[in-house]
Amino acid sequence: MNQNIQLYGWKHFQLKTNISIDDNEIGRIRNVNKTNYDILTNQGILKGELTGQLLFTASNEERPQTGDWVKIMPFDQQCIITEVLTRYNQLARKELGKKTDKQILATNINGAFIVQGLDRDFNPRRLERMLTTLNDANIEPFILLNKADIAEEAEENVQLIRENHPNIPVLKISALTKEGLEQIESLLQPQLTYIMIGSSGVGKSTILNNLMHNEVQKTNTISEAVGKGKHTTTSRELFLLDNGSVLIDTAGMREFGLALDDIESVTLSFDDINQLGKGCRYSDCTHIDEPGCTVLEAIDKGKLEESVYHSYIKLRSEAEHYAASTQDKKRKGKDLSKLVRNMKRYNIKKRY
Missing domain, CATH: 1.10.40.50 (Probable gtpase engc; domain 3)
Known part of the structure; x- marks a missing residue:
């Protein structure tokens, strides 16, 4: 029997949620394309669409998101999504320009890598904002300070973050030279799900390519005008790494409004x-x-x-x-x- 879904953390999800369903009736959302979805299943990757009830009566938050486990009815190389299984957590931010609506970035996440550049992108205040959101979602944080190969004040800035956040792993890395790659890999555990978040151009796609040992995401060169990497990733997508862990890559986020469930x-x-x-x-x-x-x-x-x-x-x-x-x-x-x-x-x- 094909055990594709086990590779993507199905057993871990069952332990967290106490859900028991036939393996061939469920799948995991790989990425979202408006109202259709790429779904990882025991039959391979299927194209999925929503039932009328989910499409017309469910809110945006209730519809499938990247990382969700869903109940499906397969047919040929497609399937119908009949239910979104209960999430054990979700990572969200406040929608841009709206008062109370939230945007879910991904669901069912164990750990998150906050990526910041040690160049012009370095921003301790934005880092605190993201850490607050991860605490609220009960997601373990890791801080990756990238571009150590070109940053003049790399050591000083790394030390500042380590002093401000003594209980969080802080890694000084260079995605370009692969400095720190082994340290990142040592943090990743098989069948657990991780996500990378950060601004546009901080090197998330290059880090992902290094971890995959393959160019799965396009990367652009650094802009000579502003000294920043150019935006490449435009959606949220789930990848299976060589060591068996799952990593969700995200588009760059310059704004990260708080949408917390617990103010504390x-x-x-x-x-x-x-x-x-x-x-x-x-x-x-x-x-x-x-x-x-x-x-x-x-x-x-x-x-x-x-x-x-x-x-x-x-x-x-x-x-x-x-x-x-x-x-x-x-x-x-x-x-x-x-x-x-x-x-x-x-x-x-x-x-x-």
């Missing part, structure tokens, strides 16, 4: 603030103006950098705003549903 994920992303906060007088201290706040005391004594604190406050405020907007949207949805029900009752009474 912000605090967990700032190790210094998290540890200092345990000594505050009040257990629900906001670290803004409360008496006995050990975080504010640390700033006054120069033990905590103000830039780190301001970044924390900014992300906390953004997360609280998103949570409030989401609750307001849910309340309005309930009010509308109640109004519709009342109108139906009123019309029934008028008829009799």
Whole structure:
């Protein structure tokens, strides 16, 4: 019996979710093409489409995403997707230009590689934003600082990130010269799923090609005008690496708005603030103006950098705003549903 789906983490997914379904009735979404999908199955890669119910009544979040496990009805080299199996997590960001809608990047992920360039792309504040989102999704983070071969301040910047995030693996690499490739491979475990996220042109496609030992994604040269790599990847796609682990490549993201389920994920992303906060007088201290706040005391004594604190406050405020907007949207949805029900009752009474 062909065991393709086992290679893509089906057994791990079953252990995480307690789901038991015939292997030949399920598949994993490799990539999404608007309303059709490439699906990894025991019959090979099939083209899939949604049932009418999923297509017309399900929200964008409820429809299949890259990394999802789905129930299918195969026929020839195609299939119909009848159900999206329960996800054990999902990585999402706030949609650009919208208040509360979220964009799911991928689902059922064990670890994430945040890729930043040590050149002009180096941005500790954006890194904190991505780490906060990974904490919220319960995804183990790894930080890859790329372009060590051309960055003048490589060692200084690497040390800064290691000091700010002492509990997270931070690797200095060069995708061009393959420096650090073996270290990345040592972090990858068979049948577990990983994702790479970062801005356009930081080298994600080159890293993927190195790990695949083959050019599976196109790469472009560095722009002489701005010193940055050009955008190449345009979608999210799932790949099987030689060591048996699964890696999802993503398009570049210059903006990464927070769409958190738990606001406290912000605090967990700032190790210094998290540890200092345990000594505050009040257990629900906001670290803004409360008496006995050990975080504010640390700033006054120069033990905590103000830039780190301001970044924390900014992300906390953004997360609280998103949570409030989401609750307001849910309340309005309930009010509308109640109004519709009342109108139906009123019309029934008028008829009799």
